Each structure stands twice: as C-alpha cells, then as structure tokens.
Amino acid sequence: MASAITQCSTSELTCSICTDYLMDPVTICCGHRFCNPCLCLLWEDTLTPNCCPVCREISQQMYFKRIIFAEKQAIPTRESVPCQLSSSAMLICGRHQEIKNLICETDRSLLCFLCSQSPRHATHKHYMTKEADEYYRKKLLIQMKSIWKKKQKNQRNLNRETNIIRTWKVFIHLRSMMISAEYPKVCQYLREEEQKHLEGLAREGRIVFQQLKISQTRMAKMSVLLRGMFEKLKEMSCKADVNLPQVKTEGVGIFLCRNEFLRLAMPQPVNPQLSAWTITGMSERLNFFRVYITLDHKICSNHKLLFEDLRHLQCSLDDTDMSCTPTSTQYTSSWGAQILTSGKHYWEVDLKDSCNWVIGLCREAWTKRNDMRLDSEGIFLLLCLKVDDHFSLLSTSPLLPHYIPRPQGWLGVFLDYECGIVSFVNVAQSSLICSFLSRIFYFPLRPFICHGSK
Numbered sequence: 067m068a069s070a071i072t073q074c075s076t077s078e079l080t081c082s083i084c085t086d087y088l089m090d091p092v093t094i095c096c097g098h099r100f101c102n103p104c105l106c107l108l109w110e111d112t113l114t115p116n117c118c119p120v121c122r123e124i125s126q127q128m129y130f131k132r133i134i135f136a137e138k139q140a141i142p143t144r145e146s147v148p149c150q151l152s153s154s155a156m157l158i159c160g161r162h163q164e165i166k167n168l169i170c171e172t173d174r175s176l177l178c179f180l181c182s183q184s185p186r187h188a189t190h191k192h193y194m195t196k197e198a199d200e201y202y203r204k205k206l207l208i209q210m211k212s213i214w215k216k217k218q219k220n221q222r223n224l225n226r227e228t229n230i231i232r233t234w235k236v237f238i239h240l241r242s243m244m245i246s247a248e249y250p251k252v253c254q255y256l257r258e259e260e261q262k263h264l265e266g267l268a269r270e271g272r273i274v275f276q277q278l279k280i281s282q283t284r285m286a287k288m289s290v291l292l293r294g295m296f297e298k299l300k301e302m303s304c305k306a307d308v309n310l311p312q313v314k315t316e317g318v319g320i321f322l323c324r325n326e327f328l329r330l331a332m333p334q335p336v337n338p339q340l341s342a343w344t345i346t347g348m349s350e351r352l353n354f355f356r357v358y359i360t361l362d363h364k365i366c367s368n369h370k371l372l373f374e375d376l377r378h379l380q381c382s383l384d385d386t387d388m389s390c391t392p393t394s395t396q397y398t399s400s401w402g403a404q405i406l407t408s409g410k411h412y413w414e415v416d417l418k419d420s421c422n423w424v425i426g427l428c429r430e431a432w433t434k435r436n437d438m439r440l441d442s443e444g445i446f447l448l449l450c451l452k453v454d455d456h457f458s459l460l461s462t463s464p465l466l467p468h469y470i471p472r473p474q475g476w477l478g479v480f481l482d483y484e485c486g487i488v489s490f491v492n493v494a495q496s497s498l499i500c501s502f503l504s505r506i507f508y509f510p511l512r513p514f515i516c517h518g519s520k
Contacts, residue, residue, distance in 0.1 A: 082120050083108055089303060090207050096123040103300045106214055107293075168192045206303045210296055216332060217292035223335040224285040230338065231278050237469070238271040241340075244501045247487075248345055256346060263343050274338045274469075284333040337456065338469045342497040349496045352480050355410040359513050362403040365433050369516075373397040375440040376424065376518070379460075380451045397422070401433055402513030412480045414493055415515065417473060421452040422518030425477060426462075427488055430510035440465060444509060446488045446502050448477075451518075461490075461500050468500050483507050 079088050083104035090102040096118045109116045116125045157166040159178035166176040171191040182192050242264060249260040376397055406427070415425055429444030438445065440462055449460045450472050459468040471492075477499075478491035486505035491498060 094125045096121055203303050206299050210299045213296050220285050220288050227278055227282045270340050277336050281336045340470050342471050342495045344496045352412045355412040357411045357413050359402045359413045361400045365401045369438050371439045397516050397518045399516040406511045408483050410482050414476045414478045417477050418475050420517055424449050424516035427511045428514040430512045448490045
C-alpha cells in the first residue's frame with residue numbers, strides 16, 4: 067500500500083515547478099496540476115501569454131480551479147514518505163526518553179505523552195504534531211492568498227497609473243488645444259486671462275504628473291515587497307514537518323504584524339483632476355445662440371447595444387475586482403424633436419438628480435436604427451458614469467477620459483454646424499468641459515439624452 071501511495075504521489079501529486087508534493091493544488095485548462103503559489107509566481111514572471119509549464123498549451127485566463135481531492139491525497143502522501151532528517155533532529159524527551167509527538171495548544175510546546183499528562187499540562191488541549199503541522203500550513207496558505215490578492219490589486223493600480231502616465235502629456239496637449247480654441251471667439255482683453263489659464267493648466271499638469279510618477283514608484287516598490295513576503299511564506303510552508311510548528315509559531319505572529327502594516331501602508335492610486343477654470347464671458351456669449359430643445363416621444367428606438375456598452379464601460383472603470391460583471395444600471399434614451407442642419411445652437415440640461423448620463427448630438431439616421439454603439443460614427447457624446455463614490459467623464463469618437471470635475475447642475479451643449487464644433491460647458495462654473503473640434507458635418511444632427519438609474 068505504501069509503495070502504491072508513493073507511486074501515485076510521484077506521478078500525479080508532484081508539482082513539476084518545485085518538484086515537491088502539491089501544496090494548495092490547482093489545475094489549469096489543459097488538466098495539469100501545480101502548486102498555487104508556484105504557478106502564481108511563474109506566470110507573473112512570464113512576459114508571453116500564460117501557458118502550461120509541462121505541455122506549453124496557452125491558458126486563456128489566470129483564474130484556475132482548486133483541486134480539493136488532490137490536496138487531500140497529497141497530505142497523507144507527504145506524511146507517508148520517510149523524513150530525510152538526521153538523528154540529531156529527532157526530538158526526544160530528556161526526562162522520559164520518548165518522542166515528543168504532541169503540541170500543547172496553550173503554550174505551543176512540544177511534549178511526549180507522559181509530559182502531556184503531568185499536572186502542568188493535564189488540563190490543556192493537545193494535538194498530534196502532524197495535525198498541528200497541517201493546521202499551521204493552512205494558516206500560512208491563507209496569509210499567502212491574502213498577500214497575493216493585495217499584490218494583484220497593487221499591480222492593477224500600477225497598470226492604471228502607468229496607462230495614465232503614458233497618455234497624460236497627450237491629454238494635456240489636447241486639452242490645451244480645446245482651451246485655445248475658445249479664446250479667439252471673445253474680445254482681445256481676454257488674451258491675458260487665456261495666458262494665465264494655459265500656464266495654470268501646464269502647472270497643474272506638471273504637479274499631477276509628478277504625483278502619478280511618485281505613486282507609480284511607491285506601487286512598484288510595494289509590488290517587490292509583497293512578492294518577497296509571499297516567497298518567504300512559501301519557503302516557510304515547505305519546511306520539514308518536524309520543525310514546522312516551531313518555525314510557524316515564531317513566524318506567523320511576525321507576518322501577521324507585517325500583514326496589518328501592509329494593509330495600512332498600501333499605496334492608493336492617484337485620482338488626477340484639474341481645476342475648472344472660469345472663462346470670462348463664455349456663458350453670456352453662448353446665450354446669444356440659446357434654443358429650447360423639446361423631446362420627440364414618437365421616436366421609439368431601443369439602443370440595447372449602446373446601453374450594454376455603457377454597462378461594460380462602467381464595470382471596466384471599477385478596478386477593485388478583475389472578475390467584475392456588468393452593472394445593473396438601467397438606461398433610458400430620448401431624442402430631441404429639432405433636426406439641426408446649419409447655424410449655431412446652444413441649450414442646457416439639468417443634471418442635478420442624475421449620476422449616470424449621456425448627452426450630446428447624434429446623426430439623425432440613428433433614430434431609425436437600434437444598433438448604435440459608443441464607437442459608432444456620427445455620434446458626439448459626453449458621458450458621466452458613477453462607480454462607488456467616483457465619477458468619470460468621457461467623450462466619444464474616440465472614447466477619451468477627462469480629468470476635470472463633473473457638472474452637478476446644468477450642462478450646456480453648443481453646436482457650430484459650419485465650423486464643425488460641439489462643446490460641452492459647466493454652466494455653474496462657466497468653464498469648458500470638452501470640445502469636438504474641426505469636424506465636418508454633412509448630415510442632419512439630433513440632440514440625444516440618455517439617463518441611467520442611480
């Protein structure tokens with residue numbers, strides 16, 4: 067029976083990465099089994115797509131299934147193999163000359179059977195050393211999983227910061243272009259204000275960029291620290307069973323303290339946001355082109371694909387969980403009754419009771435179709451999506467985030483058909499949110515409004 071167990075463990079219960087018996091075993095799509103910690107570390111260091119270390123088959127996802135029955139087989143197999151320890155490592159009771167194979171739950175000391183019956187320990191609860199070994203090993207595995215989860219969250223935050231940094235200067239440059247496009251329309255005396263605005267934007271851009279770089283560095287250092295702790299726990303969990311209780315008694319408390327420290331010291335991602343600079347005279351100038359938009363309730367278009375895109379986008383903005391499913395936010399859309407084919411038009415929409423909304427202009431032909439999406443042609447929209455307590459502003463064509471405060475009251479929409487400009491304005495602040503510049507409109511446009519549930 068012992069040889070059969072040993073043969074089974076060698077062929078099926080051995081991790082091909084660490085060449086040891088499976089610890090917290092998992093299986094991937096090809097059917098091969100590995101230690102969960104070994105596979106996590108191996109795949110994190112791999113730049114190419116995740117693949118099986120044995121057959122090289124590509125695995126489509128990082129999430130894999132734990133094999134409970136394999137774990138239960140690996141434990142007795144590990145116990146059935148003779149310990150390769152020197153005779154000096156055998157712990158013998160000096161008083162009774164018997165093997166210390168019991169652990170006192172009260173003071174965590176190793177005892178022989180006769181010592182456990184002494185007056186000092188008779189009222190205490192005792193465990194066999196093998197049972198205690200597995201108990202502490204499981205506690206270490208729980209700590210390893212907690213640290214790995216923190217490391218994955220830190221890596222997601224690091225990736226987010228890196229993506230923002232990669233496009234930040236382009237965003238600042240594009241926003242400078244948007245701001246610059248507004249000022250030639252106003253009087254000459256506003257040139258000085260324009261210069262101050264652009265200098266302030268550049269200054270804020272540099273400050274936020276430095277904050278992002280500092281945050282990126284902290285997250286990178288935290289990633290190294292978390293990996294080191296994870297590897298140390300893995301090393302401790304793989305030590306010989308006889309020494310495991312003592313090692314874990316000394317190490318578990320230290321790592322629990324470190325784990326609490328990491329929870330408090332985990333770097334948080336920067337939420338970059340620029341100031342909403344007031345543009346003098348912008349509201350007065352736009353009010354010269356004020357129109358009143360009414361809704362056409364006869365248009366019964368159901369843009370399911372657009373609503374699905376919005377829910378998926380809202381889910382992608384939530385970086386707390388990679389397994390996030392689309393949110394349950396329900397959206398309803400409405401079309402303006404006016405068809406705009408020329409001239410300048412400005413109208414305002416009250417958003418004080420809305421958290422998730424989409425407002426702008428769309429090609430009139432979309433009123434007769436139900437396949438409009440966020441990446442469709444002929445749509446010029448501003449989106450506001452709420453995730454937890456954070457609001458994100460984005461514009462379409464292409465989808466672009468805007469790191470400025472959202473309007474909490476009235477939102478203004480301005481169309482200059484001949485110049486190909488669509489602008490969105492924070493009415494309360496008299497500030498520009500974003501603009502679509504230098505577009506060519508050769509088709510009729512309709513106002514479009516979409517509201518989501520809170």
